Amino acid sequence: MDRKPGNPAPSGAPATSRRALLRGGLALGAVAAAGLANSVHADAEAKAAAGPVDYPSAVWSPASTSNYTASNRTTSYPIDLVVIHVTQENYADTIRLFQDPTHAASAHYVVKSSNGAIAQCVREHDIAWQAGNWGYNTRGIGIEHEGWVDQPAYFTTAMYHSSAALTAAICDKYGIPKDRDHIIGHVQVPGTDHTDPGPHWDWVRYIRLVNGV
Numbered sequence: 623m624d625r626k627p628g629n630p631a632p633s634g635a636p637a638t639s640r641r642a643l644l645r646g647g648l649a650l651g652a653v654a655a656a657g658l659a660n661s662v663h664a665d666a667e668a669k670a671a672a673g674p675v676d677y678p679s680a681v682w683s684p685a686s687t688s689n690y691t692a693s694n695r696t697t698s699y700p701i702d703l704v705v706i707h708v709t710q711e712n713y714a715d716t717i718r719l720f721q722d723p724t725h726a727a728s729a730h731y732v733v734k735s736s737n738g739a740i741a742q743c744v745r746e747h748d749i750a751w752q753a754g755n756w757g758y759n760t761r762g763i764g765i766e767h768e769g770w771v772d773q774p775a776y777f778t779t780a781m782y783h784s785s786a787a788l789t790a791a792i793c794d795k796y797g798i799p800k801d802r803d804h805i806i807g808h809v810q811v812p813g814t815d816h817t818d819p820g821p822h823w824d825w826v827r828y829i830r831l832v833n834g835v
């Protein structure tokens with residue numbers, strides 16, 4: 623593509639047409655380069671539209687940078703916990719709250735009740751302020767589920783399946799065991815006064831789904 627004048631013509635090319643071949647080659651090269659530039663540009667545009675998500679089917683809905691700690695996990699801290707939450711807000715309001723720089727809380731993901739859609743609000747390498755405990759925050763990926771702890775109707779099959787697939791992917795990525803010692807509720811975090819995901823969250827079903835059984 624950057625063939626310089628004076629470089630040998632391709633072997634077998636008749637001497638008389640060497641100049642034409644070179645000119646043709648350069649022209650083709652320019653077209654190819656333009657094509658490459660276009661496709662690089664298209665890739666960049668596609669990435670920007672999709673956002674920098676860690677989970678391909680998530681939609682990037684970034685939290686305010688005031689609501690989490692930038693980091694470079696797993697170099698800075700190992701990740702060995704998934705923390706399950708229930709929002710006590712609806713899906714859209716949860717995302718809006720994470721975007722409010724005064725909210726002082728966030729989670730990596732929010733799962734929508736009605737159809738299991740997933741928003742990613744904080745990159746996995748960053749530390750979401752989700753567990754209310756710095757040690758657990760540094761080790762954890764937080765997943766919020768749209769609903770209220772006393773309203774089990776919010777915990778739909780679509781939500782269980784979608785969230786379990788997300789947790790399974792996180793566990794596979796970081797080598798986290800798919801068990802209740804490593805996939806915990808916010809309620810299990812030392813020092814918390816939160817009760818989520820609450821008594822209606824079906825842990826047996828969830829862990830089974832995470833393990834693909």
Ligand SMILES: [Zn+2]
Pocket residue numbers: 706707708752808816818
């Ligand atoms: Zn919580």
